[in-house]
Amino acid sequence: MKIPAKVLELIRIFQNAGYKIYVVGGSSRALLTNTFLPYVDWDFATNATPPEMLKLFPKNSFYENEFGTVSMVMGKGKNNVFEVTTFRKEQGYTDNRHPDKVVWGKTIEEDLSRRDFTINAIAISITSNLHPPAGGPTSNKFKITDPFKGQKDLSAKVIRCVGNPDDRFSEDALRLMRAVRIATQLQFSIEEKTFASLRKNAAKIKNIAWERINTELFKLLASEHPADGIILLYTSGLLDFIIPELTVGKNVAQNKHHVHDVWTHNLETLRFCSAKDPLVRLAALLHDIGKPATAKGEGINRSFHSHEVVGAAIAKKIGLRLRLSNKQIDKLWRLVRWHQFTPSENQTDSAIRRFIRRVGVENLQDILDVRTGDRLGSGVPKTSWRTELFKKRLVEVQKQPFAIKDLKVNGHDVMEILKTKPGPKIGEILETLFKEVEEDITKNEREYLLKRIKDFSF
Numbered sequence: 001m002k003i004p005a006k007v008l009e010l011i012r013i014f015q016n017a018g019y020k021i022y023v024v025g026g027s028s029r030a031l032l033t034n035t036f037l038p039y040v041d042w043d044f045a046t047n048a049t050p051p052e053m054l055k056l057f058p059k060n061s062f063y064e065n066e067f068g069t070v071s072m073v074m075g076k077g078k079n080n081v082f083e084v085t086t087f088r089k090e091q092g093y094t095d096n097r098h099p100d101k102v103v104w105g106k107t108i109e110e111d112l113s114r115r116d117f118t119i120n121a122i123a124i125s126i127t128s129n130l131h132p133p134a135g136g137p138t139s140n141k142f143k144i145t146d147p148f149k150g151q152k153d154l155s156a157k158v159i160r161c162v163g164n165p166d167d168r169f170s171e172d173a174l175r176l177m178r179a180v181r182i183a184t185q186l187q188f189s190i191e192e193k194t195f196a197s198l199r200k201n202a203a204k205i206k207n208i209a210w211e212r213i214n215t216e217l218f219k220l221l222a223s224e225h226p227a228d229g230i231i232l233l234y235t236s237g238l239l240d241f242i243i244p245e246l247t248v249g250k251n252v253a254q255n256k257h258h259v260h261d262v263w264t265h266n267l268e269t270l271r272f273c274s275a276k277d278p279l280v281r282l283a284a285l286l287h288d289i290g291k292p293a294t295a296k297g298e299g300i301n302r303s304f305h306s307h308e309v310v311g312a313a314i315a316k317k318i319g320l321r322l323r324l325s326n327k328q329i330d331k332l333w334r335l336v337r338w339h340q341f342t343p344s345e346n347q348t349d350s351a352i353r354r355f356i357r358r359v360g361v362e363n364l365q366d367i368l369d370v371r372t373g374d375r376l377g378s379g380v381p382k383t384s385w386r387t388e389l390f391k392k393r394l395v396e397v398q399k400q401p402f403a404i405k406d407l408k409v410n411g412h413d414v415m416e417i418l419k420t421k422p423g424p425k426i427g428e429i430l431e432t433l434f435k436e437v438e439e440d441i442t443k444n445e446r447e448y449l450l451k452r453i454k455d456f457s458f
Contacts, residue, residue: 003031003126003140006074007042010082011126013056019048021084022108022123022145029119032144033154044084045111045123049104053084067102087111090171109147116168116175117182117194118150118160157188165197173204176238177216184220184229195236202237210323213242217322221278221285227271230285245314246285248292255302259379262291266377273373279328280366283335284373286315290336312337331366334359339370343390350438352390352397364394404434408446409453417453429456 007023014021023031025043046053050063053070060073068086087105105111112121125143144151148162159179161168169175176198183190190198205213220229230246233239239247249262260268266285273284290311291304315336319329338359359367368391376382411426420426433452437444 006080007082008126008140010044010072010074010084014046014048014084015127017048017056019046019052020108020125021046021048022125024112024123025115025120028122028124029150029154031124032122032151042082044082045087045108046084047087047106048084049086053086068104088114090114108145112145112147113162114171115162116172116178118148118153118162119158119182120150121148121162122146122150153191157186158191159183159188159194160191161194161197165194166201169197169201169204173201174208174212174216176202176205176236177208177213180229180232180236180238181216181220181223183232184225185223187225187228190232198236198238202241205238205241210321214322214324217242218278218282221281222276225271226278226281226285227267230267230270243286243318245289245318249289252292252295253298253302254291254304260377262288268377269370269373270377271373272376273369275366275369277366279324279331280335280369283315283332283339283366284370286311286318286332287336287339287370287374289314308337308340331360331363334363335367335370339367339374341367341371343384343386345386345389347390347393348439349393349397349441352393353438356394356398357403361398404430406444407434407437407449408444409433409449413450414453414456417450418456429453432456 011021022028022045023042024045027042048056050068050070053072054061054063057070057072061070062073063070068088069083070085072082072084074080074082087108087110089103089105089110090101108123112123115121123145125145127141127143153160159182161175161179179190179194179198182188220226220233223229230239233242234247246266247263249266252262254260254262254265266288269287270281270285273281275281275284288304288307288311290307290309290313293310293314294304294307296303296305312333316329316333319332324332338355341355356364371387372382407430409430411422411430414420414426414429415422433449436452437449443449
């Protein structure tokens, strides 16, 4: 087990003061499997109370909650902030979210008994000799506390609740999402009784704040196999409460250009989307969500006219529900709204510039990733010569003016030549000039545009 020096230093401070401290949760699991992933944080449990911890770190700790978690700052940057929580017992969960009462526990076994899954109910005590004599090697001793056989489930790659799964999911219904998310991230299966309880209690997810659901969903989407996670959300019944619009696409057949129904095609597009950004992956999953509402006809000639317009509106509604930021919702809307572009060698530069403005320069690679996933999810080759030519033209066109601010004249020129004051007419004249330049880039010359301004009169 490779332990960062700052972690060992934190542990040493507690132990030198006479307190017990354990690595717990996802970090203990990662230590045992040597699989520290980006989503794993260091978590600790101790018999020290929050006031006692604050005394240990008087200048670099803070305590802002009622659940016994104190944050210790062991250096600059977010990766040097460690959370340490007092052993605790919890009583009553009337809202399926928070314990009605929290009391400090006395033993690590007591603390582990309140945790969600057996693989997260393992504690590791580390004794470290950070200052060996005469330059000898640093030595660490480990003691594993595993009262619920979490190591056995780790080896079997199984997610299993601690104790009665109905109790665990009733205590905090977010654990329903966590079971699916962790199973997706680790590519584990969910134990039979735990999964049956998950399906039975799926409706309890409605008691959880959308911000917390958002966090778990985005962690799932950021995993190596997000499409598998969405399928697990569906089979568990959770998807019906989170994104019910997706399952409407089940058994909605498409036309001759597709081998899957809409539901499966959306999943396969997500599976083949190469973007790492979970928001872009969400757009890939939702890209054809407007098809069921726009389906016309039957068989190989079935059509879905304006499905991208309808789909963008549905995606925006989903984004609002998931409490995405305005910036995230705007990007999600753009990626769904404009995913149905058709690369053509006959497109004019002005058409490509309009596409860039609609999508946003910062989103070009993302929409290409969605498009590639769309193609592969339809069972066709990853790219085509037209697509490759389109990519090259996207680069070339950006070297040319494609916004009003790029004109060689501005509003001051219009007002000076026409002897007028600021007003909407100025913008209208610049818009007209821009459309001319957009069609013929050679017209973006100051002398020509100054003469053109004289042609406008009030």
